[in-house]
Amino acid sequence: MAKFRPKKKRLPVPKLEPRIAVISALMLTVMAVVAARLYYLQVIKNPEFSQLADRNRIRIRRLPAPRGLVFDSRHRPLVNSRPSFNAVFVPEDSDNLSQTIEKLQKLLGDDDIAGKVADAEHNGRAPYEPITVDENLDWQQVVALETHQLDLPGVGLEITPARHYLYGDLAAHLLGYVGEVSRNDLLRLSSYRMGDEIGKFGLERGWEPYLRGNPGGEEIEVDAVGRRLRVLREIPDQPGESVVLTLDLDVQEAAEQAMQGKNGALVAMDPNTGYIIAMVSHPAFDPNTFVGGITPTNWHKLITDPEHPLEDRVIQGIYPPGSTFKLVDSVAGMEEHTLTPETIYNCPGGMWYGGREYHCWRKGGHGRIALHRAIVSSCDVYFYNVGLHLGIDRLAHWAHLMGLGRRTGIALHGESAGIMPSSAWKKRTYHQPWYPAETLSVAIGQGYVAVTPIQMVQVVSEIANGGIRYKPQFVRYVEGLDGHIIKAYPPVVEARLHIDPDYLETIRDAMAGVVNSPWGTAHRVHLDNVTVCAKTGTAQVIGAGKAGVRSGEPEGEIPVKYRDHGWLVAFAPEDHPQIAVACVIEHGGHGGSSAGPVVHDVLQKFFQLYPPNAPRLVGEPETADMAAR
Amino acid sequence: MPLIDRRLLSYFDWTLFAIVLMLEGLGLLTVLSASYVPSAHRMDPLFVRQLIWIGVGTLLMAGAVLFDYRALVGYSYPLYVVAVLLLIGVEVIGHSSGGSRRWINLRLFKLEPSELAKIAVMFVMVRYFRLEPPPGGWGFRHLIIPFLLLGLPTALVLKQPDLGTAIVLVLITGTLLFVSGLNWRVMAALMVAGMLAAPLSWHYLKPYQRTRLVSFIDPQADPLGSGYHIIQSEIAIGGGGSWGKGFMKGTQARLNFLPEETTDFIFAVYAEEFGLAGSLLLLGLYACLVGRGLWIARHARDRFGSLLAIGITGMIFWQVAINMMMTTGMLPVVGIPLPMISYGGSSMLVTMAGMGLLISINARRHTF
Structure with a gap:
């Protein structure tokens, strides 16, 4: 075969042939290394990376279960759970943040929504994570939000179960109250997450494992910026069990x-x-004043009352x-x-x-x-x-x-x-x-x-x-x-x-x-x-x-x-x-x-x-x- | 004389052509997957454009097959001048995207002169080294002109900034230098000098290039910042497993966790969806292509053809190697497309022209 013109007699003039062999070997080696690396990533490290990929895309949103009911000895309800309407706000969805907040404050009659939004951002809120700006809205507030939906981009209503003590302060010390789980409780109890409700006092505290039920959740697929795309899986909540008292x-x-x-x-x-x-x-x-978090003023009033309520x-x-x-x-x-x-x-x-x-x-x-x-x-x-x-x-x-x-x-x-x-x-x-x-x-x-x-x-x-x-x-x-x-x-x-x-x-x-x-x-x-x-x-x-x-x-x-x-x-x-x-x-x-x-x-x-x-x-x-x- | 020499057809390298088509097919699928938007119910424009580029590229390849590569001796300097002028043009009227100025907007499409520079530099190097070296190989004094020819476009490319292309230009030149008969001692001296210069070059790197280097060494140092690309790319590839998540089912790309998913990081998209099996298939296709290129280099009729085959093969190989090593976290992030897979017209045309020339070299070893 006629290739280039080799000049055999003039050695060591480098010919192409051996050097092509060297370069071929180099290229083959590099490709083998890449193949080995792929095997390492895709086979050996696959379980780890699969998990990371899922963690990337899946956010879990907990949905609290309604707490169990409390009945008197003749099965009449004393405590139940009723829907609480909360206003939630996703700042990323608002085109004019300060204007939306201002409107929201006016409609809800709450001057501290800007503060709550700032707090949430300060506490490292993930992008597109809704902020609960007001809980337990009354009917008028709900209607106001619904009718002004178009003026309030990023604002939504969320319904969560809220504890309701039907007879107010009746048997308050026995029934107790609920509140947000504390930092200490979180260290002790593995099944609770920040923001969960927990029985703090009385029956609510003592019968917490029965009353609480199992919170449900949603697995939500999000994109790289955290926008919610779809619900992958819904885990239904399991309401708490009921407690029948000996009380009449x-x-x-x-x-x-x-x-x-x-x-x-x-x-x-x-x-x-x-x-x-x-x-x-x-x-x-x-105890109803504790639902959804007692206000600092109310709490101060309770603990400083000389009659120790x-x-x-x-x-x-x-x-x-x-x-x-x-x-x-x-x-x-x-x-x-x-x-x-x-x-x-x-x-x-x-x-x-x-x-x-x-x-x-x-x-x-x-x-x-x-x-x-x-x-x-x-x-x-x-x-x-x-x-x-x-x-x-x-x-x-x-x-x-x-x-x-x-x-x-x-x-x-x-x-x-x-x-x-x-x-x-x-x-x-x-x-x-x-x-x-x-x-x-x-x-x-x-x-x-x-x-x-x-x-x-x-x-x-x-x-x-x-x-x-x-x-x-x-x-x-x-x-x-x-x-x-x-x-x-x-x-x-x-x-x-x-x-x-x-x-x-x-x-x-x-x-x-x-x-x-x-x-x-x-x-x-x-x-x-x-x-x-x-x-x-x-x-x-x-x-x-x-x-x-x-x-x-x-x-x-x-x-x-x-x-x-x-x-x-x-x-x-x-x-x-x-x-x-x-x-x-x-x-x-x-x-x-x-x-x-x-x-x-x-x-x-x-x-x-x-x-x-x-x-x-x-x-x-x-x-x-x-x-x- | 007929328009097409019969021998061209009878010695047409169908194997190489088939490999090229398969690579393009895989590339097209991956571009489709990477650019897929669930809400859009029509063909993705990126996919359609890539399809057009493949068509144009195939025509260009056919043209290159018919073209007698020996004529390139005459065309290489004019082409080089055009490439350098375009690179200067980028500086003047260039279109920037993602922090760097790399394109010239020609209305119909955006030309990326650095892609043209790859083949132009390769051509002038092949032209320069086509002659036999003196006894003992090329010495320092023979390297002055090639280094100047390399330095000008490299400096222009670095200014864009496009470190990846600059590295590829150097590697193509280095490969040709080596194969065409560089004196061993000179080569050793150059390598030592290169190693000594490496720490110094740190000062000439742009801040973003430095952070890329740092995050390559320790991606977790800044996982949401500069290390993000490496981490997300490794997650995509590693998450693919042995058989992949399936076409269009890669979550990393579809949910936008991957950067540059249709261009530089397209391999991560591909590897996530097709797994190790697909990755090795792709790597195998490239290995066949490179092997075929090297075979053609060894069997070429003349030294020019042989070097040209080496240059084209080297151009493809270095881009594949750097791209894959970058996406798998073995090299720092530098922007280099994966030939025939990444979206991009300029890269596609240059690569296809190179493939056509390879076929041409192979076909013409039987003609005189």
């Missing part, structure tokens, strides 16, 4: 009504199960039990055999002990009386003697058994244990021995002893039910979306106290006398068709003594903050108790006159709904069985 809406409403204008707490419980029938803490708050007084309020503690004295005395129903002490209106006179509330005294009369008339001197014969430690032992000085374990956050002093307690706390004189104060529910209303309702329930300490519960069962019971809460027996039934009968009989006998202190809770048993108490406010206020002075002359707290604990009917109540009215003065009318209204309502001789709906064994199924 009617009784709760009656209690709220009766507590109107008063500060304090009321709790009503079925003594046979521990199920809470009504639970009120006043002053209260409206956020405090759940039923479980967190600690008060001296006053004369209601005499029920504990009686149980302890008889069980320790230092007291019998026939034991007689003389009350001349006071007694000397340790060089000091201890008064009876009745200056004239009660004379020589036995236990029944001592409870009915709430004689202080009688119970000073009971306390002295018992000694603080035996008294503390029984008080502790009955649930004082310890948390009841109710499923609410922040419960207080109260204080039930003993000599060991004093040694531990003050490094001082117990002085017998201090027992006198404790015996009439003063001094170191401090209790919560939920503990007192437990004490009175034990007397009513024959000595069983039930754990207070307010959830009957959790109900799935199909109406199926997912989790039931059968009664929980915390302790069986093994108190002699005769002793309890004696106390119950005396408590009936408190309401019905002429010497009684709680005539205000009398019902015509039901025998109500009760015990009043008047708890001195700490500091009142120092301020020169003496118990028994006419109430009108004492400044409100030094007035006594009024207690009343009760159960009814006497023979087969269906309801136990504890009520404390702060600075209400005497328990019979302050707490009495409140408890009266609650009991009256309860027995209207559940007549004493008719089959009961609450706490009925067969319904409890049903719940356990």
